[in-house]
Amino acid sequence: MLHRYLDSMSLVQEFGRPPLFFTITCNSNWPEIKEYLAPGEEVQNRPDLVVRVFKAKLSILHDRIMKDKIFGEVASMVHVVEF
Template sequence: MALVHSFGKPDLFVTMTCNANWPEIKEQLASGEEAQNRPDLVARVFRAKLLALKKQIIEKQIFGEVAAYVYVVEFQKRGLPHVHFLIILKDGYRLKCPADFDKFVSAEIPPMTNPSLRKSVLKHMIHGPCGNLNPACSCMKHPNTLGCCKFNYPKPYTSDTIINGSGYPDYRRRNTGEVVVIWKHNMDNRWVIPYNPY
């Protein structure tokens, strides 16, 4: 609360979750060993990645000049750590309109010109399939939204990022005509979970 009083409301909420498949972890595991058996290794690799992320945010200013920040590291039920950052940017770097979000968040399948990012997004950042494609998906079983995806996928196409009535952005999801096959289903930008393209 003291930071908000001094610097204003946070501009960005950034989350990074440890991935048990990171090469730095997998390379150090003995044959048949799993990451959950090596919390020492997981914690060290995660800390190194956390310091690298802090350097990108604070020193390299990938989001702009930072006025203040705070973060907390938590451990999930399966034992993997993740971090939540609240970042307050200096006045000249604040996000003032929906188009500013597009600099930092994408909800579209990356182009073929960036194969590494494309591979990661297609592997980790596609929701579902759910709805008519897979009614048994866990997101379809929420008591308040029976028969519908509790995350409202597939999202509608939109040519520009807009702020909806609840104050949250509906990220740009253009109808590029690109379709990828994931789990034997045709998926497009309507199924992409928003991600940071950097």
Template sequence: MHHCYLDSMMLVQEYGCPDLFFTITSYSNWHEIKECLAPGEEAQNRPDLVDRVLKAKLSILQDRIMMDKVFGEVSSLVHIVEF
């Protein structure tokens, strides 16, 4: 954990204080998850599927932020995934 703190401090020194902070949470009722479940199967029993869908949605969000510049010009982007 100490290492992450140092990395964060180095980012602030290099790029300045962050402008945005947001959280994305996986949702078991996303249609991309429900479409892939077998009859009677629940999302909680398929962490591999939930993870793949979340990663795909995170990738799309990052593309929107970085390429489409929905929040304007971006100098850096950091994300952390917690389980």
């Protein structure tokens, strides 16, 4: 598969308007985060842990979309991570 890196306007011109748009946010109460906090430690003191867990979950979602095709065949995909 040939991967081409295009900006969002180029993607719309080539593939049309996206049929799906969704947002995923990080939840500081996820068990994967809570279990690695030291006693008395607060989530805001461990941005490294929060980012690592979020990245893992995002990678799983990406694989489900692209490899497992949970939404069908994918012509293009764009994701943006904001802090």
